[in-house]
Amino acid sequence: MYRIxxxxxxxxxxxxxxxxxxxxxxxxxxxxxxxxxxxxxxxxIVALTVGGATSSFDVSSTEVETTxxxxxxxxxxxxxxxxxxxxxxIEVTRSRFAQALIMCLFLVNWALTTASIYIVVLVVFxxxxxxxxxxxxxxxIILTIPSLxxxxxxxxxxxxxxxxxxxxxx
Numbered sequence: 001m002y003r004i005x006x007x008x009x010x011x012x013x014x015x016x017x018x019x020x021x022x023x024x025x026x027x028x029x030x031x032x033x034x035x036x037x038x039x040x041x042x043x044x045i046v047a048l049t050v051g052g053a054t055s056s057f058d059v060s061s062t063e064v065e066t067t068x069x070x071x072x073x074x075x076x077x078x079x080x081x082x083x084x085x086x087x088x089x090i091e092v093t094r095s096r097f098a099q100a101l102i103m104c105l106f107l108v109n110w111a112l113t114t115a116s117i118y119i120v121v122l123v124v125f126x127x128x129x130x131x132x133x134x135x136x137x138x139x140x141i142i143l144t145i146p147s148l149x150x151x152x153x154x155x156x157x158x159x160x161x162x163x164x165x166x167x168x169x170x
Contacts, residue, residue, distance in 0.1 A: 022102040026092040033070070033083040042070075042083040050090055056098040061090045102151075109148050116141040 014027040034043040050061045063086055070083045094102075116138040123130060 022094050022099045024094065028090040028092070029088065030090075031085050031087045033085045035070075035072070035081070035083065040079050040081055042081060044084045045086040048086040048088045050088075056095055058093050058095050059090065061088055063088045105148055105151055109145060112141045112145060112148075 030048075032045060032048055034045060035041070036043050048063050050059050066085045066087065067082055068085060069080055071078055071080045073079070119130075119134065119138050123135065
């Protein structure tokens with residue numbers, strides 16, 4: 001039976017600004033090594049990989065192997081050994097399909113808004129006689145826009161700012 005110590009030396013997470021969705025990206029890095037405490041020797045790591053990706057994100061990783069001196073307390077005093085590190089740099093980005101879908105939703109949202117304004121301008125300023133069904137179209141569009149907006153990543157719930165002052169508070 002082996003007594004193995006696994007250490008994660010460095011871990012960093014970096015993410016881009018959430019205001020750039022759907023073109024956001026996330027980075028994760030980890031430095032890992034193993035030590036057999038029975039012999040105080042470094043055990044080489046065969047592979048350090050990422051498990052799997054979700055349906056809306058692409059995951060890619062690169063791994064680098066390096067060696068370094070490491071000092072630790074083995075219970076009998078300070079021990080310095082040469083360890084074999086594996087450094088994994090992981091990049092998570094939205095898939096092209098997810099980006100295309102979000103941009104299509106964005107364009108549909110603006111097309112519905114433009115159509116609604118166009119109908120209102122025709123009725124108010126053009127004095128056009130329109131059927132009641134056409135006059136209900138802007139109301140339908142207004143009710144559709146929040147549900148379309150809710151499909152965007154990271155969007156706040158509908159009505160979150162209703163009744164709240166937007167003035168800066170110190």
